[in-house]
Amino acid sequence: MRAHFVSDVHGAAEDLASAAEGADIFICLGDLLLYLDYEDPRQGAFAEVFGPEITAEYVSLRVAKKFDEARALTAAAWDRISGGQDPAARTTRFLPIIERQYDEIFSALPSSTLLTFGNVDIPALAAKHIRSGQRVLDGEVVEIDGLRFGFVGNGLPSPYRTPNEIAVAEFDERVRRLSDVDVLCSHIPPAIPELTFDVVARRFEVGSDSLLELIERTQPRFALFGHVHQPLSSRMRIGRTECLNVGHFRATRSPFVLNL
């Protein structure tokens, strides 16, 4: 069985169809939306609302970890655009952009896709764009050709306050539902410094202790994940388990292929 994995699609809908060519199963590990593009301030929902100059400034403040200044910058910019600070108005402005992105992505994903969401997704807004045959899995196991694939999505709380971060206890509860898994599929990696450190952003992303514990205790054949766009290590062995970062699809435009 040939499994193709993608993660961190971040708006790159146009290359999803070719990424699925030749695959027996196609698995997407989340982060479908493009909110901010750290490489190109003209791309993404934020740039569409605030323009490239504010976006470039916002990105550099976040890279410098000046989160309060970054929020102040957007508040001032939103004030100029809308003449007020009504959060509902801001949501209304972003809504059609997010909806359009989800429509493009789910139209481009294969009709048979196994999917879990990432930390920048907004599952409630994705729901109506998901086609029949595209299955969202979170805290669930599916058996394919005698192999058990376990899925857990979303992110954990971080200083970046991305929209789909869930509490550690809730995340851990979903991980506990995954028993006797052969292939563990998640958006975020297990909490191992080499896997969570991003060498370009020069920061640690958030990994999960409970995923690490599950791997150490039950030794699935594979643990696949995304989230860290430029990891210090993209693969690591934990006992019998091969831990693999499937790559940043927006940058690579190619799937991670696993023959099972």
Ligand SMILES: [Mn+2]
């Ligand atoms: Mn991502």
